[in-house]
């Protein structure tokens with residue numbers, strides 16, 4: 006057994022030997038495991054790319070890249086690459102049952118994506134924008150009614166957690182037609198956020214010690230994973246989703262034009278609907294809240310930009326480019342405000358909401374890619390992960406001050422070709438091609454609207470001063 010094991014290790018080492026990486030990473034998972042157990046995995050991934058090259062080795066069968074071209078190539082619509090088993094191990098929430106994100110069989114994935122894409126678009130989901138507006142109004146109402154400081158009395162206020170309430174309420178309302186009531190009750194309903202944070206830590210821990218695949222065995226899964234019978238947490242929210250879905254399935258879907266009705270019309274059954282609803286909660290709430298939080302953090306800590314955005318927002322209202330209070334800016338109006346767009350773009354670049362590996366599997370037989378003018382062979386079956394942080398901090402793309410928050414970089418660049426590369430690189434935040442985020446338009450709509458409304462003096466800004 007030992008000889009077979011050693012032969013297997015040596016073969017594995019030689020397959021990817023032409024890629025450099027941290028010491029020992031060609032033989033063991035130790036480097037990757039310890040990086041996962043630390044707090045700054047995104048920085049460790051970036052360091053590897055900075056030190057060992059555009060494609061580096063981080064494990065016996067694992068590579069990582071910061072090349073926009075390679076990442077786009079792997080996810081392109083007709084690419085022979087597939088999602089690596091990491092997706093199934095990390096994102097399967099029901100034993101033995103996949104959702105759009107965890108599905109590694111490309112045939113099934115693309116069929117499911119076709120069924121779901123219309124529900125994510127405005128065409129079959131006419132209630133989308135109004136739904137987002139309702140919850141932004143609730144956030145503003147919550148701030149104004151409960152958290153206004155006065156000269157006599159200061160009220161402390163955690164904007165970060167309220168933005169998570171907002172994102173969760175929006176995603177529940179978009180996906181299930183009703184929110185959990187986080188903003189209404191000003192609380193983490195069913196302790197979902199707390200339970201998600203615990204679940205993510207647990208997932209990373211099991212991933213680091215190499216037990217994530219064993220966790221997928223149905224009896225172990227049932228032991229550790231949340232259950233719909235739980236009184237609180239993630240499992241309780243799963244039960245909420247099922248109850249809502251079953252109630253909706255008893256109604257006529259033709260009379261509604263929301264996401265759930267669209268999914269039903271395109272053939273999704275009860276279990277698939279529950280799985281996709283849970284995926285939406287995970288994929289669409291923390292990500293969007295993080296994008297708003299990081300953009301606001303950088304705005305609040307950069308007085309020059311802060312003042313400039315406030316002036317731009319107030320001018321938009323004064324010039325009739327955005328509605329006066331209590332109206333909420335429309336998606337179309339937000340898209341026409343260049344400085345708002347630039348601030349959000351830069352906020353998401355400097356602190357990307359998702360920095361996970363999103364590994365893709367090289368097709369059997371291998372593939373040859375072009376990196377920095379050189380052809381590089383990737384052996385079949387190897388996993389290639391993304392170092393999002395290295396991609397977005399690339400000085401060749403964003404200039405020598407790439408690690409600074411400067412929204413003007415998106416407005417002052419005169420070289421159109423360079424600007425196009427900056428945008429294309431930034432687009433990777435939402436993935437690419439056949440794996441591109443289906444929730445991208447919803448997320449961007451929510452982020453722009455929220456930043457605008459919280460920044461507008463006439464509505465809530467008094468609270469932050």
Ligand code: HEM
Nearest residue numbers: 105288289292293296358363434435436440442443444448
């Ligand atoms: C700032 C917010 C968001 C970011 C940064 C983000 C990022 C991503 C990324 C990087 C992927 C592709 C992963 C890959 O390459 O395999 C993805 C896929 C996905 N996202 Fe998002 N996402 C965001 C918001 C949302 C929202 C709001 C929703 C739901 C309403 C959502 C639903 C999905 C779904 C369903 C997929 C799977 C697409 C597929 O497999 O075909 N995301 N997202």
